[in-house]
Amino acid sequence: MTTDSARKPRVLIVDDEEGIRSQIKWALSSLYDVLLAGDANTALEIIKSDRPDVATFDIALSSVGEDTHGMDLLVDALGVNPGMKIIMVTGNEDKQTAINAIRAGAYDYFQKPVDLDELKIIIKRALYVKQLESENKELQSKLSQGDSFQEIIGASDPMRRVFKKIGTIASSDYTVLVTGESGTGKELVAKALHARSQRQGKPFITINCGAIPDTLLEAELFGHEKGAFTDAIAQKKGKFESADHGTLFLDEIGELSLLLQVKLLRFLQDQTIERIGGNVPIKLDVRIIAATNKNLMDEVGLKAFRDDLYYRLSVITIELPPLRDRADDVVLLANYFLERFSAANNRAACTFDRKSIARMHSYEWPGNVRELENRIKRAVILAEGRVIKPSDMGFESDEPSARKPLAVVREEVEREYIMDVLRQHDWNVSRAASDLSVSRTTLYDLLEKYGIKRQ
Ligand SMILES: Nc1ncnc2c1ncn2[C@@H]1O[C@H](COP(=O)(O)OP(=O)(O)OP(=O)(O)O)[C@@H](O)[C@H]1O
Ligand SMILES: [Mg+2]
Known part of the structure; x- marks a missing residue:
């Protein structure tokens, strides 16, 4: 199913109850290669050596002498084999535990008692998703056979949609607008589009519209004739001409000035440019891919970006989701x-x-x-x-997001409050108890509970 299509998919069942293991094995063995483990360590060994496609983990798994349980095994297993689909089997735990498992990377969960038909469906679906992911990897490796561009890694639903879109539009000559927050891979996608197009092997020219002052940018993009301005001691070709027959990647397109937006629009309309100081239109064959981390629609609203250019650029958009x-x-x-x-x-x-x-x-x-x-x-x-x-x-060693349980916070606050009141009453327990509206006995119990002694 994954790498070797001849073999049966491998399913690992991890449960400390022997009865459940053999029941599941009996139900699944005609369909799958079923592997069994009764504890976390054995499970991890099997995951390393046999690379199962799917696994079910008992969330309440106990392991003698260690505090390992199903959730820890989940995290360890994903570290060893991130592609494996893990289904958590829950008992009477609340739903939150199952949701936490999904957050930690589990594929799905289902509740005991095990309904074998339901389990079969969940496993079948998990295998299907896994198969899609490996097809997706194949597509990626095909993509990377282009020129020197890196693999785009991703197996999440949103990235799968991105790959699909790349696959369908790469060979066309449409203008593409790639959007997404900084660092989401916009440039990588632009290179992938080029590498999969008929323009592959021809120039892929990048220019960052936000990094160069406007006057220089104009000359960079369109070139200039000799004597066009003081420093123009010789004729110079711009990036448009360098990209002829290839792709011009306009990064940070949202930074382009209104003047240059007009010039770009003109190119998109009739595929010609003019060098600065020149009056001969030059016909070019260049595919434009633009990228931005701004919301261009907002810029249009602010009149900082021309709407006609926006509509030309955004015929096809690829939106990269934040990580x-x-x-x-x-x-x-x-x-x-x-x-x-x-x-x-x-x-x-x-x-x-x-x-x-x-x-x-x-x-x-x-x-x-x-x-x-x-x-x-x-x-x-x-x-x-x-x-x-x-x-x-570069992370602090302990999870800053790990919150203290409410009960702990309550007790901390209660202890502090009692101490305060006692101090106010000079450690007179009767007066403090009356101020707190509790009996003296209750207050003595609390003092003992919190180990509060006169200071
Ligand atoms: N899906 C991915 N797989 C592998 N590497 C990735 C992926 N996405 C991004 N990268 C890597 O992350 C880095 C940032 O990607 P890239 O430069 O394409 O982002 P960007 O969206 O253009 O960012 P910015 O808006 O800051 O220019 C690069 O080194 C790139 O190779
Ligand atoms: Mg970039």
Whole structure:
């Protein structure tokens, strides 16, 4: 189903009840290659050696002598094999536990007692999703057979839609507008579009419209004739001409001045440009791909961007989702960068510890994939052993998002409050009790509970 289509899909069942294991094995073995594990360590061994496609984990899994349970196993397993689809089996736990499991990367969950027909459907669907993902990988590797552009990694639903769109529009000559927050991969997508088009092998020219002052940008884009302005000591071709027969990637298009917007519009209308100081139109064959992290529609509203240019540019748009909306991709990307940077630094392959994986899942990634890439680059250099800890990636070691349980906070507040009142009454218990509207006995109980002694 995955790499070797001849073999039966592999399904791993992890449950500490032998009865449940054999019941499930009996039900599934005609369809799948069923592997069984009764504890977390055995499960991890099997995941490493047999690379199952799908696994079911008992969420309440106990492991003798250790505090490992199903949730920890989930995080460990995704670290070892991020592509595996994991289905959590819950007992009487509340739904929140199951939802937390999904947040941590589980594919789905279902409740005990096990309904075998339901389980069969869930597994079948998980395998289908896994198959789509591997087809998607194939598409990516086809994409990367173009020129020197990197793989675009992603298995989340939103990225799958992006790949599909790239596949359908790459070979056309349409103008494409790529949008998305900074670091989401806009330039990577622009290169992928070029590499899959008939223009592959021809120039791919990039220009960042936000990085160059307007007057220089005009000359950069359109070139100039000799003597067009003081510094124009010779004729110069611009980026448009350099991109002839290829693709011109206009990055940060939202920064383009209104004057240059007019010139770009003219090119989009009749495929001609004029050099500065020249009056001969030059006909060119250039495909335009533009990118922006602004909302161009807003710019149009503010009259900072021409609406007619906007409509020409946005015939086809590819919207790259922020990384925080691609939970499925985080660990996949992390492992990809880890492999790349380990190899580049001649370091033995590292792995992430459980806290790092959990941290990556809960983090918001304001700098998107670029931030992830940078954090992992740093971690590969800083990690002391072969295991990457949150601090190696520049995270505080403990999850700042981990909240104190309400009960703990209540007790802390209660203790502080009692101390305050006691101090006010000079540690006179009767007066403090009356002020707090509790009996003396109750207050004595509380003093004992909180270990409060006169200070
Ligand atoms: N899906 C992805 N797979 C692999 N690498 C990625 C992916 N998305 C982004 N990257 C990497 O992250 C970095 C940032 O990507 P890119 O430069 O394409 O982002 P961008 O959207 O153009 O950002 P900006 O708006 O800041 O220019 C690059 O090094 C790129 O290779
Ligand atoms: Mg960019």
